[in-house]
Amino acid sequence: MRAKPAPINTPEAQDTASRGFSIDAHRLPAPKAAPGLHLVATPIGNLGDITLRALQTLAGVDVIFCEDTRITRRLTERYAIASQLKQYHEHNAEAARPKILEALAAGGSVALVSDAGTPLISDPGFKLVREVCAAGHAVHALPGPSSVLAALSVAALPTDRFFFAGFLPAKSAARRARLAELARIDATLVMFESGNRMQATLTDLAEIMGEREAAVCRELTKLHEEVRRAPLAELARQADAPETRGEFVLVIAPPAADANVLASDALDDLLREQLAAHSVKDAVAHAVALSGRPRREVYARALELAKDLRGGDGEG
Numbered sequence: 660m661r662a663k664p665a666p667i668n669t670p671e672a673q674d675t676a677s678r679g680f681s682i683d684a685h686r687l688p689a690p691k692a693a694p695g696l697h698l699v700a701t702p703i704g705n706l707g708d709i710t711l712r713a714l715q716t717l718a719g720v721d722v723i724f725c726e727d728t729r730i731t732r733r734l735t736e737r738y739a740i741a742s743q744l745k746q747y748h749e750h751n752a753e754a755a756r757p758k759i760l761e762a763l764a765a766g767g768s769v770a771l772v773s774d775a776g777t778p779l780i781s782d783p784g785f786k787l788v789r790e791v792c793a794a795g796h797a798v799h800a801l802p803g804p805s806s807v808l809a810a811l812s813v814a815a816l817p818t819d820r821f822f823f824a825g826f827l828p829a830k831s832a833a834r835r836a837r838l839a840e841l842a843r844i845d846a847t848l849v850m851f852e853s854g855n856r857m858q859a860t861l862t863d864l865a866e867i868m869g870e871r872e873a874a875v876c877r878e879l880t881k882l883h884e885e886v887r888r889a890p891l892a893e894l895a896r897q898a899d900a901p902e903t904r905g906e907f908v909l910v911i912a913p914p915a916a917d918a919n920v921l922a923s924d925a926l927d928d929l930l931r932e933q934l935a936a937h938s939v940k941d942a943v944a945h946a947v948a949l950s951g952r953p954r955r956e957v958y959a960r961a962l963e964l965a966k967d968l969r970g971g972d973g974e975g
Contacts, residue, residue, distance in 0.1 A: 689718035700803030704881035814874035836932030854903030921950035
């Protein structure tokens with residue numbers, strides 16, 4: 660006797676039917692994703708940059724955790740993905756992590772995405788991954804779009820060694836001190852910056868890093884993509900009336916072989932930052948290591964600055 664086919668309205672059949680995605684009106688099935696946490700890279704602008712594996716995984720997981728459901732919903736609606744969306748961001752992470760771990764302990768499959776690009780790059784996902792690994796659950800990485808790599812590829816600067824610095828401090832003194840530290844790194848630098856601080860940051864970069872070649876990348880992969888390549892001083896001059904809307908990535912060439920001594924203004928910024936948190940001795944040790952200047956010179960300058968900062972004799 661031949662077995663009867665299962666009714667198409669069973670929960671199992673409905674679940675199978677809902678797991679899928681559409682490309683150009685073609686509906687493709689997606690198997691249930693393997694248990695564990697899936698880190699899925701999503702487009703940084705052009706929604707067509709999503710990978711087939713990412714679509715299949717997003718359609719196959721039990722739930723997608725994202726920074727902003729409104730942004731991720733644009734992607735899931737574009738490809739007709741029905742997976743549930745929930746928020747995971749820096750403000751709710753402490754409360755959300757136990758729930759994600761509970762779902763994984765029950766054999767669930769969870770995807771984590773950022774608003775754009777690869778998760779964990781300048782977003783709060785690393786604590787979740789650390790706890791998931793500690794609990795013994797699987798973590799799967801799905802590589803894909805990244806604004807860091809996209810900017811490096813179009814900047815026309817060396818790519819054999821690069822250092823990702825994330826976002827720079829918003830306050831001028833802290834930003835200049837951070838740039839003084841970065842100036843000593845023998846690698847191409849990549850950093851994020853907001854549009855309303857671009858002019859100030861480029862001015863600081865030109866003063867601290869001199870005539871290095873650089874690229875300002877705005878709205879990568881989007882309709883109004885723009886890449887400006889020039890020495891830092893020229894980019895700073897062009898920034899008097901910049902387009903401040905959009906997402907910016909800065910790429911700066913490594914220092915020249917003979918550019919190993921920090922400028923006086925940059926040394927002062929570095930020392931002020933260090934003296935605000937450390938003794939003169941520790942501040943000098945750190946500044947000597949980063950500046951390339953003689954210890955005697957750095958120590959003398961630190962004593963002068965310490966008097967101004969602390970109103971005393973400068974010893975500490």
